[in-house]
Amino acid sequence: xxxxxxxxxxxxxxxxxxxxxxxxxxxxxxxxxxxxxxxxxxxxxxxxxxxxxxxxxxxxxxxxxxxxxxxxxxxxxxxxxxxxxxxxxxxxxxxxxxxxxxxxxxxxxxx
Amino acid sequence: xxxxxxxxxxxxxxxxxxxxxxxxxxxxxxxxxxxxxxxxxxxxxxxxxxxxxxxxxxxxxxxxxxxxxxxxxxxxxxxxxxxxxxxxxxxxxxxxxxxxxxxxxxxxxx
Numbered sequence: 658x659x660x661x662x663x664x665x666x667x668x669x670x671x672x673x674x675x676x677x678x679x680x681x682x683x684x685x686x687x688x689x690x691x692x693x694x695x696x697x698x699x700x701x702x703x704x705x706x707x708x709x710x711x712x713x714x715x716x717x718x719x720x721x722x723x724x725x726x727x728x729x730x731x732x733x734x735x736x737x738x739x740x741x742x743x744x745x746x747x748x749x750x751x752x753x754x755x756x757x758x759x760x761x762x763x764x765x766x767x768x
Numbered sequence: 769x770x771x772x773x774x775x776x777x778x779x780x781x782x783x784x785x786x787x788x789x790x791x792x793x794x795x796x797x798x799x800x801x802x803x804x805x806x807x808x809x810x811x812x813x814x815x816x817x818x819x820x821x822x823x824x825x826x827x828x829x830x831x832x833x834x835x836x837x838x839x840x841x842x843x844x845x846x847x848x849x850x851x852x853x854x855x856x857x858x859x860x861x862x863x864x865x866x867x868x869x870x871x872x873x874x875x876x877x878x
Contacts (some may be wrong), residue, residue, distance in 0.1 A: 700811075700856070700868040701868070705863070758813060
């Protein structure tokens with residue numbers, strides 16, 4: 658069964674550093690998403706991406722965040738200057754005909 | 769403001785019991801998604817529905833668009849069903865953005 662993969666599974670970084678979270682979507686899916694889940698809280702939408710550009714973004718997705726599909730397969734989320742409050746699980750998801758498929762997540766810890 | 773409300777927040781059941789988890793939403797939607805989040809954090813899609821009812825194994829999901837309500841039922845519950853069950857809606861006015869409930873934590877005791 659096809660699956661969404663994410664790397665790394667866990668990243669620890671210092672405040673102010675840049676991080677790049679990577680996702681390999683399911684190959685024939687067209688919509689890609691990033692979500693985050695702060696520990697103990699609900700999942701929150703960050704951004705959706707279609708046809709190599711952002712289609713929607715939430716208020717959380719400010720200038721510190723960016724997404725791109727650098728090589729036609731990977732889908733990345735970059736946080737330019739991490740803050741303590743960016744510590745969370747970050748999930749990538751892609752949409753098929755009927756359902757969203759979630760990756761296993763990257764746990765980001767900012768110290 | 770929570771567009772999506774789930775109840776109960778926590779649920780403990782004996783193995784074999786029939787379980788119902790409820791989801792109410794306050795906005796017009798184009799689809800509703802039921803998800804399962806395991807203790808390790810991974811999220812699995814269970815159902816995406818926009819009307820009626822879907823069944824997969826011991827899981828049944830229903831939605832009533834007029835009442836803005838959906839239910840997830842688990843028949844013959846098993847300890848491996850223990851997880852957080854999350855309802856998410858795609859608003860009809862915001863394209864593909866999903867709004868998530870806070871989840872229902874289910875524990876099934878042997």
